[in-house]
Amino acid sequence: MRNRPGLIALFLICLLLIFGVTTIFELFGTQDNVERVVRIKSGDSAATIGKKLAEAGIIKNATTFRLLAKLRGADRELKPGTYVFTSRNNLWKAITELSEGKNESIRITFPEGWSMDRTLKRIEESGLADYNSLHNAATDPALVQHLTGLPLKSLEGFLYPETYFFPVDVSVDSLLAIMTKQFFKVLSQYEIDPKEQQNFYETLILASIVQKEAGSTDESARIAGLFQRRLRLGMALQSCPTVDYILEKQGIRREVLTIKDTQIDNPYNTYVYPGLPPTPIANPHIDAILATLKPADEGYLYFFADNKGNNVFSATFEEHQNKQRRMKSAR
Numbered sequence: 001m002r003n004r005p006g007l008i009a010l011f012l013i014c015l016l017l018i019f020g021v022t023t024i025f026e027l028f029g030t031q032d033n034v035e036r037v038v039r040i041k042s043g044d045s046a047a048t049i050g051k052k053l054a055e056a057g058i059i060k061n062a063t064t065f066r067l068l069a070k071l072r073g074a075d076r077e078l079k080p081g082t083y084v085f086t087s088r089n090n091l092w093k094a095i096t097e098l099s100e101g102k103n104e105s106i107r108i109t110f111p112e113g114w115s116m117d118r119t120l121k122r123i124e125e126s127g128l129a130d131y132n133s134l135h136n137a138a139t140d141p142a143l144v145q146h147l148t149g150l151p152l153k154s155l156e157g158f159l160y161p162e163t164y165f166f167p168v169d170v171s172v173d174s175l176l177a178i179m180t181k182q183f184f185k186v187l188s189q190y191e192i193d194p195k196e197q198q199n200f201y202e203t204l205i206l207a208s209i210v211q212k213e214a215g216s217t218d219e220s221a222r223i224a225g226l227f228q229r230r231l232r233l234g235m236a237l238q239s240c241p242t243v244d245y246i247l248e249k250q251g252i253r254r255e256v257l258t259i260k261d262t263q264i265d266n267p268y269n270t271y272v273y274p275g276l277p278p279t280p281i282a283n284p285h286i287d288a289i290l291a292t293l294k295p296a297d298e299g300y301l302y303f304f305a306d307n308k309g310n311n312v313f314s315a316t317f318e319e320h321q322n323k324q325r326r327m328k329s330a331r
Helices: 004-028 047-053 062-071 091-100 116-126 131-138 142-148 173-191 201-215 217-233 240-251 286-293 316-330
Strands: 034-041 081-085 106-108 163-167 301-305 309-313
Touching: 034 047, 034 116, 047 062, 062 091, 081 091, 106 116, 116 131, 131 142, 131 173, 142 173, 163 173, 173 286, 201 217, 201 240, 201 286, 217 286, 217 301, 217 309, 217 316, 301 316, 309 316
Parallel strands: none
Antiparallel strands: 034 081, 106 163, 301 309
8 A cells, every 4th residue: 555656656657658649649740641632711710620620630639739729829820721631741730831821732542443433432532522523523424525535424444543633623524634634645655546446445344344353464465365255255254343343332342252242133243244344344554455455365264363463264164163173272
């Protein structure tokens, strides 16, 4: 019992240290690597601004923001505008930028193989525009034809995967135009003119499947050749990513498809419906498009993933089954 005051003192010291470290991280630490847009209106108080920053994930605590702004004498100097906060931002720097009224462009990276839906959700996450406005524009036949020159129902496949720097005041139509323009710019760099390509849209659809199936760029031409061989023979593509595309729209993600999944009655299901799906299932990189335009026909008709990032190819179903059995035995 004689050591109790000492234990209490030690406990209080630990609490102070934890509070101190937490406060320092709040002031000078960073949150994550995602850039986000935050719009500050004229008349927004420090408390309102702090709440907006916390909701956007820029800071952890709105109250700490308000108190620090008051201590710095900046609570009445925070300027309205549209701001971009990055991984370099912290609580201290956020107040500084809001006091100086800095506005920037926002950087967003879209990996190859993302669907239009996932791409639009990433834009919404940045704070540039809301998903419904983006989706309405991306599925407006008039805008789609204006941007692509084709009578299509959506921009699926045309939102080129790239790192973009968008102005913070960009409109929804302009944002989609920037990404679509990049798609055609990249094609022209490789001397690909969609107007001169026979059935270019079908090429784009197949390229999107190749993009999702290939474990590496080296496999792309081989997979493209395999699928084109299946199409010529009237065989179903039986591509898992086409089923994943259906499930993604339902908010479902699976590591491995079930038998029931492959039986879904949907025109995108290439296990049930022969030929290509109605539209691309993703936004492919130029490498997948080039591979589809120049496929490697090596006589393969079957393949499966080896769980190491690559695929195992076979010319016959019997060979395909034997390789699967050997791999299972090796495991």
